[in-house]
Amino acid sequence: MRFLTLLFATLVLLQSPSLAQEDRFPPVTDVASSENLAERLALPFASGLAGAADAPVFAWVKNARGVRNVMVARAGETARRLTDYGADDGIEIYGLALSPDGTKLAFVRGGDASFADDHSPNTGQAVEAPDQTVYLANLASGAAPRAIGRGHDPSFSPDGRSLLFVRSGTIMVSTGEDEARRVADLRGNAGDFSWSPDGTRILFRELRSGHSIVGVVDIARASLHYLGATLGHSSDPAFSPDGQAVAFIQFRDAPARFDDSRGSFWSVRVADLATGDVRTVWSAPEGEGGQYYGTRGRNLFWTASGHLLFPHEGSGWLHVMAVPATGGPAHDLTPDANEVENFVPTPDGRGVVYSANPGDLDSRTLWQVDIASGADRRLTDDGQFAFFPVFGGTRLAATLTDARSPAHMVLIDTMEALGPKPSVAAYPGPQTVRFTAEDGTSVHGQYFRGVGEGPRPALIFAHGGPRRQMIAGFHPIFYYHNTYIRNQEFAAQGYDVLSVNFRSGTNYGRAFREAPGTGREGASEYQDILAGARWLAARPGVDPARIGIWGGSWGGYLAALALARDSDLFGAGVDLHGVHAMVRPVPDTYAPDEALAIQQLQWESSPMGAIEDWRSPVLLIHGDDDQNVDYRQSLLLARELTARGVPFEELAIPNERHDFFRYESWLESLEATGDFFDRTLEQAR
Numbered sequence: 117m118r119f120l121t122l123l124f125a126t127l128v129l130l131q132s133p134s135l136a137q138e139d140r141f142p143p144v145t146d147v148a149s150s151e152n153l154a155e156r157l158a159l160p161f162a163s164g165l166a167g168a169a170d171a172p173v174f175a176w177v178k179n180a181r182g183v184r185n186v187m188v189a190r191a192g193e194t195a196r197r198l199t200d201y202g203a204d205d206g207i208e209i210y211g212l213a214l215s216p217d218g219t220k221l222a223f224v225r226g227g228d229a230s231f232a233d234d235h236s237p238n239t240g241q242a243v244e245a246p247d248q249t250v251y252l253a254n255l256a257s258g259a260a261p262r263a264i265g266r267g268h269d270p271s272f273s274p275d276g277r278s279l280l281f282v283r284s285g286t287i288m289v290s291t292g293e294d295e296a297r298r299v300a301d302l303r304g305n306a307g308d309f310s311w312s313p314d315g316t317r318i319l320f321r322e323l324r325s326g327h328s329i330v331g332v333v334d335i336a337r338a339s340l341h342y343l344g345a346t347l348g349h350s351s352d353p354a355f356s357p358d359g360q361a362v363a364f365i366q367f368r369d370a371p372a373r374f375d376d377s378r379g380s381f382w383s384v385r386v387a388d389l390a391t392g393d394v395r396t397v398w399s400a401p402e403g404e405g406g407q408y409y410g411t412r413g414r415n416l417f418w419t420a421s422g423h424l425l426f427p428h429e430g431s432g433w434l435h436v437m438a439v440p441a442t443g444g445p446a447h448d449l450t451p452d453a454n455e456v457e458n459f460v461p462t463p464d465g466r467g468v469v470y471s472a473n474p475g476d477l478d479s480r481t482l483w484q485v486d487i488a489s490g491a492d493r494r495l496t497d498d499g500q501f502a503f504f505p506v507f508g509g510t511r512l513a514a515t516l517t518d519a520r521s522p523a524h525m526v527l528i529d530t531m532e533a534l535g536p537k538p539s540v541a542a543y544p545g546p547q548t549v550r551f552t553a554e555d556g557t558s559v560h561g562q563y564f565r566g567v568g569e570g571p572r573p574a575l576i577f578a579h580g581g582p583r584r585q586m587i588a589g590f591h592p593i594f595y596y597h598n599t600y601i602r603n604q605e606f607a608a609q610g611y612d613v614l615s616v617n618f619r620s621g622t623n624y625g626r627a628f629r630e631a632p633g634t635g636r637e638g639a640s641e642y643q644d645i646l647a648g649a650r651w652l653a654a655r656p657g658v659d660p661a662r663i664g665i666w667g668g669s670w671g672g673y674l675a676a677l678a679l680a681r682d683s684d685l686f687g688a689g690v691d692l693h694g695v696h697a698m699v700r701p702v703p704d705t706y707a708p709d710e711a712l713a714i715q716q717l718q719w720e721s722s723p724m725g726a727i728e729d730w731r732s733p734v735l736l737i738h739g740d741d742d743q744n745v746d747y748r749q750s751l752l753l754a755r756e757l758t759a760r761g762v763p764f765e766e767l768a769i770p771n772e773r774h775d776f777f778r779y780e781s782w783l784e785s786l787e788a789t790g791d792f793f794d795r796t797l798e799q800a801r
Contacts, residue, residue, distance in 0.1 A: 157181075649665070686732055733792075
């Protein structure tokens with residue numbers, strides 16, 4: 117059966133995408149628990165929203181049961197499926213780009229969006245790894261998208277006639293009619309592409325070893341120029357509205373031994389393209405926010421109103437600032453927001469739309485603010501979580517979720533879904549809770565109360581990142597969309613679950629995110645995990661002898677650390693692709709004796725540093741093509757647990773990546789997680 121599944125997947129890979137109508141997904145009904153997980157992990161998940169600059173046309177990727185397809189919708193019309201892929205083949209679709217008039221769409225299929233120029237993943241285990249390919253579709257003709265070349269990061273010229281993309285540092289331009297032509301070869305990893313308003317130049321950011329620079333390619337003159345290179349990083353380049361200048365963010369990292377320095381480490385600069393002169397428009401004041409930190413998206417815009425927009429943490433919270441492009445004081449556009457997650461200017465350049473959590477640190481709402489007056493208004497309501505605002509012409513859309521509905525695309529002015537809105541009527545909203553760690557740190561989490569009166573088993577869930585925040589609903593990141601489903605299903609099966617937003621996570625301010633002593637510097641965030649477990653053990657109906665822990669990536673590290681340090685409290689754990697030995701080379705700014713002390717602390721902050729006390733059983737899950745956490749981390753732990761007679765089970769997934777590209781991999785892993793806890797925590801009674 118497995119061979120036939122793989123054969124079918126391989127055959128589907130050979131098919132060309134074609135135009136199809138969107139299929140409909142009714143609300144999921146409650147069925148037997150053994151079937152719930154498979155059904156609910158198959159729910160459609162929407163991501164990668166893109167909009168046309170001059171038309172109310174939007175596109176996104178829908179992933180249902182591991183089958184990825186491109187969706188297109190014009191405001192007021194029914195969404196349609198542009199492609200017709202039909203297999204859980206593990207081939208990602210990403211990098212969607214619409215021409216300004218909304219009549220053409222480009223996208224990337226294959227490769228890894230997070231490691232675009234690395235070796236191609238083959239999670240579907242085809243006999244040949246699928247290439248990373250740029251496709252171009254004419255939406256007006258209805259013809260099937262066609263491949264125009266290998267690469268990623270497609271971007272249309274202002275007139276929509278040309279499309280650029282990049283492959284291993286080589287910038288290619290295609291008209292869609294002839295073979296793409298090479299316009300520049302770059303040394304490093306290039307991104308952040310944009311065209312000049314007249315379509316004659318291409319702006320980019322190039323990441324090199326230890327630094328980054330911005331550059332401009334003049335297509336007609338076949339020339340390449342770099343702008344304002346420094347002994348640091350240049351990022352987020354943006355053309356002026358007239359195309360005669362470029363703005364960019366310049367920053368450098370604080371030195372390792374002074375990582376808490378309040379010095380000024382970054383600025384916003386403008387380069388004149390005619391003269392090459394660079395001037396500093398704004399510099400971060402020394403103190404809070406003196407080190408650069410950006411949002412989950414683009415971080416610098418040059419508006420038609422003549423302002424530069426960028427994020428700053430001068431208040432201890434990430435806000436959107438506006439400064440005249442000619443220079444002057446910066447104005448905080450979002451003083452009432454706690455943490456801005458992403459933002460985008462309005463098409464007329466007079467306002468900003470942003471996603472933030474004002475008034476409620478565990479919320480996520482959309483707001484619009486006028487740059488000139490500072491007047492703002494709320495665009496979305498309570499009970500929803502809104503992310504990634506995108507304009508299509510003058511219409512605004514965003515990615516929304518709630519406790520019962522996974523990520524879907526919505527027109528904000530009418531609050532109408534652009535496509536079907538799947539839901540799970542049986543899912544109750546988890547309760548947002550707060551508790552206090554031993555050192556007094558206030559910690560937030562989501563509590564999934566298990567069915568039944570008890571005594572119930574209970575679980576701690578630790579997210580990855582660690583720069584993440586879990587919410588009391590479906591998450592817009594696919595990884596945590598899946599773990600939310602698993603936690604809901606645990607609760608439906610009688611487990612109490614507490615998802616802990618431990619320190620070093622986002623959306624609770626800079627002090628929480630940059631808390632001292634986290635990770636390899638002392639694992640201070642483990643205090644939050646421990647406090648959560650004790651809070652959970654005290655819940656009415658919870659059996660304190662049956663508490664487990666699970667998590668992936670950084671959460672896998674914390675799950676392993678909990679089992680190594682506190683097997684008396686944690687009766688079992690599941691560790692998905694976690695880090696187990698935190699020791700790494702120390703920067704050469706330290707004296708040799710200091711370097712040894714630092715590495716000793718790294719060891720003591722690792723699960724390996726406490727492995728002699730590890731007794732509780734664990735399930736280890738890891739894909740062997742993981743590019744985020746080295747597979748050897750799990751090989752190391754399995755070897756060491758074997759030597760000490762600690763019981764463990766293992767699930768190794770050939771060719772799979774860190775985020776698991778296949779539905780089958782997610783289902784197998786999360787079913788194994790549930791089965792493991794059912795057996796081990798029952799034995800712990």
